[in-house]
Amino acid sequence: MDVQRFRAAWILPVDGDPIPDGTIEIDASGRIAALHDKVDPRATDLGRVAILPGLVNAHTHLEFSDIESPLEPPEPFTDWIRSVVKNRRGRATNGDDAVRSGLAESIRAGTTLLGEIATNDNSAKLAQTPGPLVVAFFELIGLQSDQAERQMEIALRHLQQPTDSDSGGIIPAISPHAPYSVHPELFVRLVKLATQQRCPLAIHLAETQAELELLDRSTGPFVDLLTEFGVWHDGILPVGGRPLWYLQQMAELQRGLVIHGNYLSDEEVVFLAAHENLTVVYCPRTHAYFRHDSHPWLQLLDRGARVAVGTDSRASNPDLSVWRELCFLRNRHAKVDPRKLLELGTICGARAMGLQEQTGSLTVGKRADMTVVRLPAAGDSNPYSNLLRLENEIAGTLCGGQWAHRTI
Ligand SMILES: [Zn+2]
Numbered sequence: 001m002d003v004q005r006f007r008a009a010w011i012l013p014v015d016g017d018p019i020p021d022g023t024i025e026i027d028a029s030g031r032i033a034a035l036h037d038k039v040d041p042r043a044t045d046l047g048r049v050a051i052l053p054g055l056v057n058a059h060t061h062l063e064f065s066d067i068e069s070p071l072e073p074p075e076p077f078t079d080w081i082r083s084v085v086k087n088r089r090g091r092a093t094n095g096d097d098a099v100r101s102g103l104a105e106s107i108r109a110g111t112t113l114l115g116e117i118a119t120n121d122n123s124a125k126l127a128q129t130p131g132p133l134v135v136a137f138f139e140l141i142g143l144q145s146d147q148a149e150r151q152m153e154i155a156l157r158h159l160q161q162p163t164d165s166d167s168g169g170i171i172p173a174i175s176p177h178a179p180y181s182v183h184p185e186l187f188v189r190l191v192k193l194a195t196q197q198r199c200p201l202a203i204h205l206a207e208t209q210a211e212l213e214l215l216d217r218s219t220g221p222f223v224d225l226l227t228e229f230g231v232w233h234d235g236i237l238p239v240g241g242r243p244l245w246y247l248q249q250m251a252e253l254q255r256g257l258v259i260h261g262n263y264l265s266d267e268e269v270v271f272l273a274a275h276e277n278l279t280v281v282y283c284p285r286t287h288a289y290f291r292h293d294s295h296p297w298l299q300l301l302d303r304g305a306r307v308a309v310g311t312d313s314r315a316s317n318p319d320l321s322v323w324r325e326l327c328f329l330r331n332r333h334a335k336v337d338p339r340k341l342l343e344l345g346t347i348c349g350a351r352a353m354g355l356q357e358q359t360g361s362l363t364v365g366k367r368a369d370m371t372v373v374r375l376p377a378a379g380d381s382n383p384y385s386n387l388l389r390l391e392n393e394i395a396g397t398l399c400g401g402q403w404a405h406r407t408i
Helices: 077-089 096-108 122-126 145-159 184-197 209-217 221-228 243-252 266-273 284-289 297-303 322-332 338-344 347-352
Strands: 004-011 019-026 032-036 049-053 055-060 111-118 133-140 170-176 201-205 256-260 278-282 306-309 370-374 394-399 402-406
Touching: 055 096, 055 256, 055 278, 055 306, 055 322, 055 347, 077 221, 096 111, 096 122, 096 394, 096 402, 111 347, 111 394, 133 145, 145 170, 145 184, 170 184, 184 201, 184 243, 201 243, 209 221, 243 256, 243 266, 243 278, 266 297, 278 297, 278 347, 284 322, 297 306, 306 322, 306 338, 306 347, 322 338, 338 347
Parallel strands: 004 049, 055 111, 111 133, 133 170, 170 201, 201 256, 256 278, 278 306
Antiparallel strands: 004 019, 019 032, 049 370, 370 394, 394 402
């Protein structure tokens, strides 16, 4: 690859001030070599666009990317899970086509790093160059004690894959699915494994009121669901459980992702604020689809906790666009600084997965992972004020300095 230089109406590095009429220089290895506002006749002028760091989708399940529209019904949640399980069981193929189409869709949406919940090792083989970095969180499920050994073996085998985060590709990680599908003892063992291996761990946590009821009293709709699946018996879970217990186990992880966290208590918010290694992944449009109570993301940010953004899957979201998630938040929360929103969709997601030294901002030495967004014709002295709008098209995606998508 030759040295490349691009000029744009705005460059928004995220970790520094916006650069009007900026030029970004990418070296032959696909890393950012310079950012400046000096006119360089060698630069390709991309015109009235903003160059942003590549967007980060901190939580998705690409295996469901062939679903046209979110699965019904959104409520009760346990019925939605029944629909998901039915969809997975009724699949004619091994899901590779869906993963491939989800990756392609993500690239078109400007995403250059994904936190993908993987259910087999195929997503590793499907990663492409140029393409996004994929942190493959292998999904582990085991409520019954006789499932534990097998799940530990699967986790270990997944983590022993070669990792190649510098030249693109897959970074192995694990995801004990949720408190209702993973026994607390297995969860503790998986956390220990992730801590030893220094890999990220993600869990769906505090997602529904029904989950809180199950943990606290071993009652409610999850008991019916788990009985139906043949994995429930009285006393299988200790009573008096809370999401806080799961967070406490995660305290020693190098990186832990709390997926959703829709119903975190004040005490849990305070705990998260005190643990820099933990990030809550808010999936705004999925959250809205399920008509949950308002999400505590602003409270988490106010307290100094870390929040990133994810789309979740097409089983609960019409598409896989982090850009659309950010526009959605901008629309509903006009008072939140749009610069902060862009951070949630870039550097915060990279940090959540431990990749903040490689990507997530336009910083000299990092991978040239970039999203190019068309700007409205009228100029603005503040590039953020009109940035997060649905009509601003993603005109290009560069992964490690190579165009993976380009309409410009
Ligand atoms: Zn999920």
